[in-house]
Amino acid sequence: MVSNMGIKVPGFLANGISVGIKNSGEKDLSLIFSEVPARAAAVFTTNRFPAAPVILDMERMKTGLAQAIIANSGNANASTGKDGYKDAVAMSKAVAEGLRIREDLILVASTGIIGEKLPIKKIVGGITNLVGGLRVNGIPSAEKGIMTTDKIPKIECRKCFIGEKEITICGVAKGAGMIEPHMATMLSFIMTDVDIDQNCLDKVFKQAIDRSFNTITVDGCMSTNDTAIILANGIAGNRAITGPSKGMTNFRNTLFDVMVNLAKSVVKDGEGATKLVEVVIEGARSLAEAKKVAYSLANSNLVKTAFFGADSNWGRIIAAIGSSGVSLQTDSVELHFDRVPLFLHGRGIKGNEKELSKIMEKDNIQVSVKLGMGGKSFRLYTSDLSYDYVKINAQYHI
């Protein structure tokens, strides 16, 4: 989060309030609103039990236009059957009435406990207040309304030039557990005033997802509710981006910057996480193999607990690499922590214990694996596995 910069995007209003979905009394209902209908692109969970709002949004995204996102925390409205779908529609209907816009321009998102009926009366009852409080500088408030086990709000804003026009991109995200590939966040909403055509927006957003939320893992668990949406309302007045151009490059790089940093924030704030571990796999024969090795390593509980214990027990990493299902020449595999070699030519390296123990005490550690088989690489961010992960998740529901 860049503190010395206004967290606002021309043409966007936002707000977050509490309507009592969370017992804690914290904010649990958020609204993001574009003053004009915006081009929209979205990516959703690939979980076979998508939550009701995900099903609804998938239908609505067919038009490529949206003007508002209503999101609640504290209840995922997942595994709630037909009633859950009706509740998602009811949420959007109440917002459409409150904003006096078409209902099919509303997207809905939910996050929280799975399998409980949504307290729809509380939500509908809060819409007037929610709409009434919409404001230019309401993005941080909207972010608060989508947080669950998050300890820190996740907001990233950047500006760049498209030709002579300055455009703004602000993104919010929530997510700390159930963080895995294939859309590795619970919710993220990106607002921008850029003018861009549908085809370019879809393409660049997909690329940005692959570079950001699809390269992080906390616990290897995939949510039923993962939703990332970008709204581009075009009011910056730039020459519309319609294909490869300097403007497209600027926009893409800035979007990557926003989303990669949001994704890293999610891992840093991973449930119980005390360390951010960057896993870099190089020398793979294919991207698919590089990813397999990266996830096998990053999701190993033994590797993650060793990082929590500041223990350079690299044998567990070797075991995790070896069990990824990718065939390897063991003698050609190299393992480094922050450029310090641990494993070369099929065996461990001695004499680096002092350096290693310093590295293991750091909050950010890079684990680099060279497979020595080809030219493909993949980078992944993960966290360690601590007592607090167990504490948070053993007592989440009760």
Place this chain on the structure above:
Amino acid sequence: MVSNMGIKVPGFLANGISVGIKNSGEKDLSLIFSEVPARAAAVFTTNRFPAAPVILDMERMKTGLAQAIIANSGNANASTGKDGYKDAVAMSKAVAEGLRIREDLILVASTGIIGEKLPIKKIVGGITNLVGGLRVNGIPSAEKGIMTTDKIPKIECRKCFIGEKEITICGVAKGAGMIEPHMATMLSFIMTDVDIDQNCLDKVFKQAIDRSFNTITVDGCMSTNDTAIILANGIAGNRAITGPSKGMTNFRNTLFDVMVNLAKSVVKDGEGATKLVEVVIEGARSLAEAKKVAYSLANSNLVKTAFFGADSNWGRIIAAIGSSGVSLQTDSVELHFDRVPLFLHGRGIKGNEKELSKIMEKDNIQVSVKLGMGGKSFRLYTSDLSYDYVKINAQYHI
């Protein structure tokens, strides 16, 4: 472990001693010896970084004969390169000399920390004592010598009749972490006096592995050292088992009984485990799909922490099933805990909270998932994820 029965197998001697590989002073070197060369079958880890003793044993198993197993704990002799292989050979050479048998009849196994050089002098120096202490009732002592983070010894003995001859099967196992599919134990040695031909032994042992160690998971991590060996010395004097017969059926069922119970002991003693969770998947289109769903559920940290917290947060199970990669009709999926329904027709069931909270307090819980798509099923045993798992594994190496 059946206490009211002698833990011994005709023709087998065993022993376990301490030679100082473990700092704790506990037993760390074990020997199992058959008075005559035995038919042998073995299954090893499929990890791409197999430990040195695994590489050696794979070569030696080609003959199908073995007479002794030397095994150490405290050091895995894995990721130790060519020197590690030489050390494994040196272990077997010393045992061959001590026992005055051919070196190629010795199998070697190691378990413990990965990547440290084996203290081969300590091991070789202890062989005279180890051999000298071999005895008929030494199996429990040998079991102690292969334990690492295990809290309880794992020994199962059974007898059955093959024709008019009674035969004995005793198995030992160690393993509490790095327990996953594809040979889900660190080490298990099975001794029997049955007379059986090589082909039948290979076949029935493979079947038993699939029913036992290949149906358990603790942490989803696959070891570099997994080794399961059966030695059948034939001195029971039964009519040799050479194909399908009543004798074969008796032997197989008894072997399954021994190995399934050893496997369950491994999960019960899983690092930090407080509960044994039986996952039963039914109604899959294929065994592969049933397994995918079972492992996705059983290895979910969110599911495992919920069991630890005695929290019937079944939404996490639905999320885990939905992220297994198996395509599903969500409305046809059913979820039960100990026959109490939690999820039917695409939504949660209300009104069973009291029953559920009782079930969640139990040490043994059955999770049953009916996919409603076909006739294939799979059963898997797993444990919960507790503070102690993190504690044990954050501080294992240091």
